Amino acid sequence: MEFNVITLLLVVLALTAGIAAGVFLRQRLVEGNQKNLAQQGKQIIENSIHEAEQIKKSAILQAKEDALKLKQDADREIKSNWQELKEEQRRINRKSDEIQREGELLEERLGSLEQRQQKLAEQEAQVESRNRELGELVAAQFDKLESIAGITREEAKKELMDSMESEARMDCAKRLVRLENDMKLEADRKSKNILALAIARYAGDYVADRTVSVVPLPNEEMKGRIIGREGRNIRAIEVATGIDLIIDDTPEAVILSGFNPVRREIARQALEQLIADGRIHPARIEEVVKKVTEEIEASIREAGEQATFDVGTHGMHPELVNLIGRLKYRTSYGQNILQHSLEVAFLCGAMAAELGVDEKKAKRVGLLHDIGKAVDHEVEGSHAIIGRDLARKYGEAEEIVYAIGAHHGDQLPKSVLDVLVQSADALSGARPGARKEMLQSYVKRLEDLENIANSFPGVEKSYAIQAGRDLRIIVDSQKVHDEDTVLLSRDIARAVEAQLSYPGQIRITVIRETRSVEYAK
Incomplete structure (x- = not known):
């Protein structure tokens, strides 16, 4: 331990x-x-x-x-x-x-400028004094010249101006003559060729159909049967057809009066069938008028379709085709409008082919140009404007619509097509036998032509010849010079255009003649 x-x-x-x-x-x-x-x-x-x-x-x-x-x-x-x-x-x-x-x-220059100004002022004073002296000398010379010549300065100036104006007018007239001659040679050659070819290629019927307004009767007793008891038959016919029947002292004839040509044709055919049948009473009248109306409407459609087929215009509105057919019963100065429209269509096509213009359009506007006459008794206004509005309403091209409205001058022409339809329309209406004209209006137009020509100074005599399509004027050779004849013919032509209405054109020829007579002894 x-x-x-x-x-x-x-x-x-x-x-x-x-x-x-x-x-x-x-x-x-x-x-x-x-x-x-x-x-x-x-x-x-x-x-x-x-x-x-x-x-x-x-x-x-x-x-x-x-x-x-x-x-x-x-x-x-x-x-x-x-x-x-x-x-x-x-x-x-x-x-x-x-x-x-x-x-x-600068100081030296200013000094020299002042000296120059002084010199200039002195020179100006000298010039003014010399100008005054020259003015006095010129005035004295003018006074001396006026006293020698016996006319004043203003009178001499007026004579000089008149002389210069006369020379200028003569020069102008010479140039106009030269230009017109050159243009006429070329224009006449081309226009004659085109018109000659168009007329030669057209082979139309020259017999114009007319709407008959008088129905012949087999006897005088038929008038009483048409009138009927207390006038019931004639009233039934007038109510059913819309046409007035005039039964007067004309022997064996009944006159049909009405503005509508189609209705007048229905009344004519219905009355002829009633007369041939002999049964004339209100029920029968209504039955016959209805039947004839259907037949006329069918014939109108057929006439319109045939016209479009003949011209070669397809795709047209059915209402326009019916209106074309209605022209069969419409006349103007005795010329059947449907025949006239066909003629204008063919002439337009022929001239368009020569000029290189669309031939189909030209024929189409030629056929439709008077379409307004089918309803002009129902609508107020010019038939050209009515036709223009109808064509626009039924879908025609604007170029064709404008040409229809311009074919009588209601609108200014803007294209070759407008001028073609004007020319063809005038050519168809102005040819011999195409239209009938009252004697009084014919004579009155001749007198008006001669009076217009005689109203110009220097004209001695004037003669309207060739049915008023040629005006020959004889002038005083002492008052009118050769150069003045050109201006005179133009002035007279303008006056005729402004004061008269006429189909086609009028040629004005001024004749100046100088004769020198001497006797050999």
């Missing part, structure tokens, strides 16, 4: 001595390390101080070098600026010397 305690004590002592030795050694090591660290730190500090001094010395040297360089640069720049300032000062001095010299020159 004691041994264990001693052993334990020895162990404890040994451990305590080991621990103390370890602590001592560690303390010695720490003190040695601290000394080494202190020496190393001191060495580092000394090195740093040495390096800092080296850096400071080099920085000071560099700063001195930079300062020296800046000073040298500044000295050079100052020297350069000083040289520029000196040069600028020399330029300013030279400029001021020049300005001073220019000022002296």
Whole structure:
């Protein structure tokens, strides 16, 4: 037990001595390390101080070098600026010397200008005095000339102006004659060829159908049967057809009166069938009128379709086709309008083919140009404008619509198609036998033509010939010169255009004749 305690004590002592030795050694090591660290730190500090001094010395040297360089640069720049300032000062001095010299020159010029102004003023005064003297001399000369010539200055000026105007008019007339002759030669040649070919190629019927307004009766007793008991038959016919029946002293005839040509034709055919049948009473009248109306409507459609087929215009609105067929029962100056429209269509197509224009369009507008006459008794206005509106309503091209409205001058022509339909319409209506004209209006137009021509100064006689389509005028050769005949014919033509209405055109020919007679003895 004691041994264990001693052993334990020895162990404890040994451990305590080991621990103390370890602590001592560690303390010695720490003190040695601290000394080494202190020496190393001191060495580092000394090195740093040495390096800092080296850096400071080099920085000071560099700063001195930079300062020296800046000073040298500044000295050079100052020297350069000083040289520029000196040069600028020399330029300013030279400029001021020049300005001073220019000022002296200006003063000298001002002085010379003042002298010149004085001289000019003196010269102007001399010129004015001379002008006054010349004016007085000219006035005296004019007075002397007026006294010698026996006319005043204004009269002489007027005569000179009149002479110049006369010469100008003569020159103008000569040029007009030359230009017109050249143009007429070319235009006549081309127009005659085109019209001749168009007329030669058209082979139409020259017999015009007319709507008959008089129904012949087999005997006078038929008038009483048409009138009926207390007039019931005639009233039934008038109510059913819309046409007035005139039964007067005309032997064996009944007159049909009405503005609608289709209704008048229905009444004519219905009355002829009733007369042929012999049974005339209100029920029979209504039956016959209904039957005839259906037949007429069918014939109208057939006539319109046949016309479009003959001309070759397809795709036309059915209402327009019916209106074309209605023209079969419409006449103008005795000329059947459907036949006239076909004729105009063929002539338009022939002339369009010669001129290189669309032939189908020309035929189409020729066939439709008088379509307004189918309803002109129902609608107010010119048949050209009515036809234009109908064509536009039923989908025709605007070019065709405008040509229809322009074929009688209600609109100004704008294209070749407009002029073609005007020419073809005038050609169809103006040819011999196409239309009938009242004798009184015919004679009146001839008298008006001659009166217009006789109203112009210098005209001795005038003659309207060729059914009023040619006006021959004989002028006094002492009053009208050759050059004046051109202007006179143009003036008369303008007066005729303004004062008269006529189909086609009128040729005006002015004749001036000079005769010299001498006898040989």
